[in-house]
Amino acid sequence: MTETETFSAHGLQVRAGDFPAVRGVSVSFPAGRLSAVIGPNGAGKSTLLRGMLGLTPVQSGRVELLGRPLAEWSRAERARQLAYLAQTEGLPVDTRVRDVVALGRGAGEWRWGLIPRTGWTPEDEAAVTEALTRTDTLAFAERPVSELSGGEAQRVALARALAARPHFLVLDEPTNHLDLAYALDVMRYLRAEVRRGVGVIAVLHDLNLAARADHLVLLHAGQVLAAGTPAQVLTPEQLHAAYGVRVDVVQAAQRLVIVPHDRDDGDT
Numbered sequence: 559m560t561e562t563e564t565f566s567a568h569g570l571q572v573r574a575g576d577f578p579a580v581r582g583v584s585v586s587f588p589a590g591r592l593s594a595v596i597g598p599n600g601a602g603k604s605t606l607l608r609g610m611l612g613l614t615p616v617q618s619g620r621v622e623l624l625g626r627p628l629a630e631w632s633r634a635e636r637a638r639q640l641a642y643l644a645q646t647e648g649l650p651v652d653t654r655v656r657d658v659v660a661l662g663r664g665a666g667e668w669r670w671g672l673i674p675r676t677g678w679t680p681e682d683e684a685a686v687t688e689a690l691t692r693t694d695t696l697a698f699a700e701r702p703v704s705e706l707s708g709g710e711a712q713r714v715a716l717a718r719a720l721a722a723r724p725h726f727l728v729l730d731e732p733t734n735h736l737d738l739a740y741a742l743d744v745m746r747y748l749r750a751e752v753r754r755g756v757g758v759i760a761v762l763h764d765l766n767l768a769a770r771a772d773h774l775v776l777l778h779a780g781q782v783l784a785a786g787t788p789a790q791v792l793t794p795e796q797l798h799a800a801y802g803v804r805v806d807v808v809q810a811a812q813r814l815v816i817v818p819h820d821r822d823d824g825d826t
Protein backbone atom coordinates (compact mmCIF):
# COMPACT_ATOMS: atom_id res chain seq x y z
CA MET A 559 0.00 0.00 0.00
CA THR A 560 1.28 3.44 -0.90
CA GLU A 561 0.36 6.83 0.53
CA THR A 562 -1.91 7.55 -2.40
CA GLU A 563 -3.92 4.32 -2.18
CA THR A 564 -6.88 6.11 -0.73
CA PHE A 565 -10.40 7.12 -1.60
CA SER A 566 -10.72 10.61 -0.18
CA ALA A 567 -12.86 13.73 0.03
CA HIS A 568 -11.60 17.25 0.61
CA GLY A 569 -13.88 20.03 1.82
CA LEU A 570 -16.91 18.21 0.42
CA GLN A 571 -20.30 19.92 0.50
CA VAL A 572 -23.29 17.88 -0.64
CA ARG A 573 -26.99 18.68 -0.56
CA ALA A 574 -29.68 16.09 0.00
CA GLY A 575 -32.63 17.72 -1.74
CA ASP A 576 -32.46 21.29 -0.44
CA PHE A 577 -30.80 20.29 2.80
CA PRO A 578 -27.05 20.89 3.27
CA ALA A 579 -26.44 17.36 4.54
CA VAL A 580 -22.62 17.30 4.17
CA ARG A 581 -20.91 20.52 5.17
CA GLY A 582 -17.22 20.69 4.41
CA VAL A 583 -16.12 17.10 5.06
CA SER A 584 -12.54 15.93 4.54
CA VAL A 585 -11.96 12.20 4.97
CA SER A 586 -9.46 9.68 3.70
CA PHE A 587 -10.20 5.97 3.46
CA PRO A 588 -7.10 3.81 2.88
CA ALA A 589 -6.92 0.61 0.83
CA GLY A 590 -6.30 -2.47 2.94
CA ARG A 591 -8.18 -1.06 5.91
CA LEU A 592 -11.66 -1.47 7.34
CA SER A 593 -13.15 2.00 7.81
CA ALA A 594 -16.49 2.61 9.49
CA VAL A 595 -18.58 5.76 9.16
CA ILE A 596 -20.70 6.27 12.25
CA GLY A 597 -22.99 8.98 13.56
CA PRO A 598 -26.63 9.53 14.49
CA ASN A 599 -29.59 9.30 12.11
CA GLY A 600 -29.49 12.20 9.68
CA ALA A 601 -25.80 12.98 10.30
CA GLY A 602 -25.11 12.81 6.55
CA LYS A 603 -23.43 9.39 6.31
CA SER A 604 -25.30 8.15 3.23
CA THR A 605 -25.10 11.54 1.55
CA LEU A 606 -21.33 11.66 2.10
CA LEU A 607 -20.83 8.25 0.50
CA ARG A 608 -23.19 9.01 -2.38
CA GLY A 609 -21.41 12.31 -2.97
CA MET A 610 -18.02 10.59 -2.95
CA LEU A 611 -19.24 7.95 -5.39
CA GLY A 612 -20.60 10.55 -7.78
CA LEU A 613 -24.17 9.32 -7.28
CA THR A 614 -25.28 12.67 -5.82
CA PRO A 615 -23.89 15.93 -7.23
CA VAL A 616 -21.49 17.78 -4.93
CA GLN A 617 -21.71 21.54 -4.36
CA SER A 618 -18.03 22.06 -3.71
CA GLY A 619 -14.87 20.27 -2.66
CA ARG A 620 -13.20 17.39 -4.45
CA VAL A 621 -13.05 13.61 -4.39
CA GLU A 622 -9.89 11.70 -5.22
CA LEU A 623 -9.40 8.05 -6.02
CA LEU A 624 -5.80 6.82 -5.76
CA GLY A 625 -4.62 10.44 -5.75
CA ARG A 626 -6.44 11.39 -8.96
CA PRO A 627 -9.64 13.48 -9.09
CA LEU A 628 -12.59 11.13 -9.48
CA ALA A 629 -13.89 13.28 -12.32
CA GLU A 630 -10.84 12.30 -14.38
CA TRP A 631 -11.65 8.60 -14.16
CA SER A 632 -13.79 7.13 -16.92
CA ARG A 633 -17.06 5.54 -15.92
CA ALA A 634 -15.69 2.10 -16.71
CA GLU A 635 -12.51 2.69 -14.69
CA ARG A 636 -14.53 3.89 -11.72
CA ALA A 637 -16.77 0.88 -11.89
CA ARG A 638 -13.73 -1.40 -11.76
CA GLN A 639 -12.32 0.42 -8.74
CA LEU A 640 -15.44 1.09 -6.67
CA ALA A 641 -18.33 -1.15 -5.71
CA TYR A 642 -21.29 0.14 -3.75
CA LEU A 643 -23.91 -1.65 -1.72
CA ALA A 644 -26.75 0.77 -1.04
CA GLN A 645 -28.77 0.96 2.18
CA THR A 646 -31.92 -0.46 0.61
CA GLU A 647 -30.55 -2.72 -2.07
CA GLY A 648 -33.37 -4.49 -3.90
CA LEU A 649 -32.42 -7.78 -5.49
CA PRO A 650 -34.17 -8.85 -8.69
CA VAL A 651 -36.77 -11.45 -7.62
CA ASP A 652 -37.26 -14.72 -9.50
CA THR A 653 -33.62 -14.60 -10.50
CA ARG A 654 -31.07 -17.24 -9.65
CA VAL A 655 -28.58 -16.24 -6.98
CA ARG A 656 -25.69 -16.94 -9.36
CA ASP A 657 -27.18 -14.61 -11.99
CA VAL A 658 -27.66 -11.84 -9.44
CA VAL A 659 -24.03 -12.12 -8.43
CA ALA A 660 -23.03 -12.14 -12.10
CA LEU A 661 -24.56 -8.66 -12.37
CA GLY A 662 -21.55 -7.52 -10.40
CA ARG A 663 -19.34 -8.59 -13.32
CA GLY A 664 -21.56 -7.08 -15.96
CA ALA A 665 -21.26 -3.64 -14.60
CA GLY A 666 -18.88 -3.37 -11.69
CA GLU A 667 -21.44 -0.92 -10.36
CA TRP A 668 -24.50 -1.03 -12.55
CA ARG A 669 -25.75 2.39 -11.47
CA TRP A 670 -22.98 3.73 -13.64
CA GLY A 671 -24.11 1.59 -16.53
CA LEU A 672 -22.54 -1.45 -18.09
CA ILE A 673 -18.87 -1.59 -18.86
CA PRO A 674 -18.62 -2.26 -22.60
CA ARG A 675 -17.62 -5.88 -22.95
CA THR A 676 -17.28 -8.50 -25.60
CA GLY A 677 -18.40 -11.56 -23.72
CA TRP A 678 -18.37 -13.67 -20.65
CA THR A 679 -14.86 -14.86 -19.85
CA PRO A 680 -13.47 -17.61 -17.62
CA GLU A 681 -12.25 -14.78 -15.36
CA ASP A 682 -15.85 -13.53 -14.98
CA GLU A 683 -16.98 -17.04 -14.11
CA ALA A 684 -14.16 -17.44 -11.59
CA ALA A 685 -14.95 -14.08 -9.97
CA VAL A 686 -18.61 -15.02 -9.52
CA THR A 687 -17.77 -18.40 -8.00
CA GLU A 688 -15.17 -16.77 -5.75
CA ALA A 689 -17.68 -14.17 -4.53
CA LEU A 690 -20.26 -16.89 -3.83
CA THR A 691 -17.66 -18.90 -1.95
CA ARG A 692 -16.42 -15.97 0.13
CA THR A 693 -19.93 -15.10 1.27
CA ASP A 694 -21.00 -18.70 1.93
CA THR A 695 -23.74 -18.46 -0.69
CA LEU A 696 -22.43 -21.09 -3.13
CA ALA A 697 -24.73 -23.72 -1.61
CA PHE A 698 -27.82 -21.86 -2.82
CA ALA A 699 -26.37 -20.44 -6.04
CA GLU A 700 -29.06 -22.12 -8.16
CA ARG A 701 -32.02 -21.02 -6.01
CA PRO A 702 -34.13 -17.94 -6.81
CA VAL A 703 -33.37 -14.92 -4.64
CA SER A 704 -37.03 -14.69 -3.60
CA GLU A 705 -36.65 -17.93 -1.58
CA LEU A 706 -33.89 -16.56 0.64
CA SER A 707 -34.10 -15.19 4.16
CA GLY A 708 -33.22 -11.54 4.73
CA GLY A 709 -29.80 -12.48 6.06
CA GLU A 710 -29.07 -14.77 3.11
CA ALA A 711 -30.22 -12.11 0.63
CA GLN A 712 -27.89 -9.59 2.23
CA ARG A 713 -24.99 -11.98 1.72
CA VAL A 714 -25.97 -12.33 -1.95
CA ALA A 715 -26.01 -8.53 -2.31
CA LEU A 716 -22.53 -8.48 -0.80
CA ALA A 717 -21.42 -11.25 -3.18
CA ARG A 718 -22.61 -9.18 -6.14
CA ALA A 719 -20.46 -6.27 -4.97
CA LEU A 720 -17.46 -8.58 -4.39
CA ALA A 721 -17.80 -10.15 -7.84
CA ALA A 722 -16.55 -6.87 -9.31
CA ARG A 723 -13.27 -7.43 -7.44
CA PRO A 724 -13.20 -3.73 -6.52
CA HIS A 725 -10.31 -1.86 -4.99
CA PHE A 726 -12.71 -0.03 -2.66
CA LEU A 727 -15.94 -1.50 -1.38
CA VAL A 728 -18.47 1.01 -0.05
CA LEU A 729 -21.36 -0.37 1.98
CA ASP A 730 -24.26 1.54 3.51
CA GLU A 731 -25.39 -0.32 6.64
CA PRO A 732 -24.42 -3.84 5.48
CA THR A 733 -25.46 -5.35 8.82
CA ASN A 734 -28.89 -3.70 8.93
CA HIS A 735 -31.65 -6.17 9.91
CA LEU A 736 -29.13 -8.96 10.50
CA ASP A 737 -29.06 -11.05 13.63
CA LEU A 738 -25.90 -11.24 15.70
CA ALA A 739 -24.48 -14.27 13.92
CA TYR A 740 -25.15 -12.94 10.41
CA ALA A 741 -23.78 -9.51 11.35
CA LEU A 742 -20.57 -11.09 12.60
CA ASP A 743 -20.38 -13.17 9.41
CA VAL A 744 -20.57 -9.99 7.32
CA MET A 745 -17.82 -8.40 9.41
CA ARG A 746 -15.73 -11.53 8.86
CA TYR A 747 -16.25 -11.40 5.08
CA LEU A 748 -15.31 -7.71 5.07
CA ARG A 749 -12.18 -8.37 7.12
CA ALA A 750 -11.15 -11.06 4.63
CA GLU A 751 -11.45 -8.52 1.80
CA VAL A 752 -9.33 -6.06 3.76
CA ARG A 753 -6.62 -8.71 4.12
CA ARG A 754 -6.60 -8.97 0.32
CA GLY A 755 -5.92 -5.22 0.10
CA VAL A 756 -9.44 -3.93 -0.48
CA GLY A 757 -10.39 -0.65 1.19
CA VAL A 758 -13.71 -1.35 2.91
CA ILE A 759 -15.84 1.63 3.92
CA ALA A 760 -19.00 0.74 5.82
CA VAL A 761 -21.70 2.83 7.44
CA LEU A 762 -22.44 1.08 10.72
CA HIS A 763 -25.01 1.92 13.39
CA ASP A 764 -23.88 -0.74 15.85
CA LEU A 765 -20.97 0.90 17.65
CA ASN A 766 -19.82 -2.44 19.00
CA LEU A 767 -19.37 -3.66 15.43
CA ALA A 768 -17.74 -0.36 14.47
CA ALA A 769 -15.23 -0.94 17.28
CA ARG A 770 -13.86 -3.79 15.12
CA ALA A 771 -12.88 -1.37 12.34
CA ASP A 772 -9.33 -0.04 11.85
CA HIS A 773 -10.43 3.51 11.18
CA LEU A 774 -13.56 5.40 12.25
CA VAL A 775 -15.15 8.61 11.06
CA LEU A 776 -17.78 10.05 13.40
CA LEU A 777 -20.18 12.40 11.60
CA HIS A 778 -22.51 14.83 13.30
CA ALA A 779 -24.74 17.39 11.60
CA GLY A 780 -22.91 17.01 8.31
CA GLN A 781 -19.44 17.48 9.72
CA VAL A 782 -16.62 15.26 11.00
CA LEU A 783 -16.72 15.29 14.78
CA ALA A 784 -13.83 12.85 15.17
CA ALA A 785 -11.71 10.53 13.03
CA GLY A 786 -9.05 7.99 13.93
CA THR A 787 -8.72 4.63 15.63
CA PRO A 788 -11.64 3.20 17.62
CA ALA A 789 -9.87 4.25 20.84
CA GLN A 790 -9.53 7.82 19.57
CA VAL A 791 -13.11 8.12 18.34
CA LEU A 792 -15.20 6.00 20.70
CA THR A 793 -14.83 8.17 23.79
CA PRO A 794 -17.73 8.93 26.15
CA GLU A 795 -17.35 12.66 25.49
CA GLN A 796 -17.45 12.41 21.70
CA LEU A 797 -20.27 9.88 21.69
CA HIS A 798 -22.29 12.13 23.99
CA ALA A 799 -21.63 15.09 21.71
CA ALA A 800 -22.79 13.11 18.68
CA TYR A 801 -25.70 11.07 20.05
CA GLY A 802 -26.72 13.00 23.18
CA VAL A 803 -26.40 9.78 25.16
CA ARG A 804 -24.04 9.08 28.04
CA VAL A 805 -22.07 5.87 27.61
CA ASP A 806 -19.41 3.86 29.33
CA VAL A 807 -16.63 2.60 27.11
CA VAL A 808 -15.17 -0.58 28.54
CA GLN A 809 -12.68 -3.15 27.36
CA ALA A 810 -13.86 -6.72 26.90
CA ALA A 811 -12.53 -9.60 24.81
CA GLN A 812 -9.73 -7.27 23.64
CA ARG A 813 -12.21 -4.83 22.14
CA LEU A 814 -13.93 -1.64 23.13
CA VAL A 815 -17.53 -2.13 24.18
CA ILE A 816 -20.02 0.72 24.32
CA VAL A 817 -22.52 0.49 27.17
CA PRO A 818 -25.17 3.21 26.94
CA HIS A 819 -26.83 4.70 30.02
CA ASP A 820 -30.61 4.96 30.08
CA ARG A 821 -31.86 8.13 28.47
CA ASP A 822 -34.14 8.90 31.42
CA ASP A 823 -31.38 9.09 34.00
CA GLY A 824 -31.15 12.85 33.82
CA ASP A 825 -27.98 12.77 31.74
CA THR A 826 -29.53 13.44 28.38
Ligand SMILES: Nc1ncnc2c1ncn2[C@@H]1O[C@H](COP(=O)(O)OP(=O)(O)OP(=O)(O)O)[C@@H](O)[C@H]1O
Nearest residue numbers: 574575576577579598599600601602603604605606
Ligand atom coordinates in the same frame (compact mmCIF):
# COMPACT_ATOMS: atom_id res chain seq x y z
N1 LIG B 1 -34.06 14.13 -0.61
C1 LIG B 1 -33.90 14.82 0.52
N2 LIG B 1 -34.49 16.02 0.69
C2 LIG B 1 -34.28 16.73 1.82
N3 LIG B 1 -33.53 16.33 2.85
C3 LIG B 1 -32.96 15.12 2.74
C4 LIG B 1 -33.10 14.30 1.58
N4 LIG B 1 -32.38 13.17 1.77
C5 LIG B 1 -31.82 13.28 3.00
N5 LIG B 1 -32.16 14.44 3.58
C6 LIG B 1 -31.73 14.92 4.88
O1 LIG B 1 -30.31 15.02 4.87
C7 LIG B 1 -29.80 14.65 6.14
C8 LIG B 1 -28.74 13.61 5.98
O2 LIG B 1 -29.32 12.43 5.46
P1 LIG B 1 -28.48 11.08 5.32
O3 LIG B 1 -29.42 10.05 4.77
O4 LIG B 1 -27.24 11.35 4.59
O5 LIG B 1 -28.14 10.78 6.82
P2 LIG B 1 -27.60 9.43 7.46
O6 LIG B 1 -26.55 9.83 8.43
O7 LIG B 1 -27.22 8.45 6.42
O8 LIG B 1 -28.89 8.96 8.24
P3 LIG B 1 -29.42 7.50 8.67
O9 LIG B 1 -28.49 7.00 9.71
O10 LIG B 1 -30.77 7.79 9.25
O11 LIG B 1 -29.49 6.64 7.44
C9 LIG B 1 -31.00 14.21 6.98
O12 LIG B 1 -31.36 15.27 7.84
C10 LIG B 1 -32.08 13.95 5.96
O13 LIG B 1 -33.36 14.22 6.48
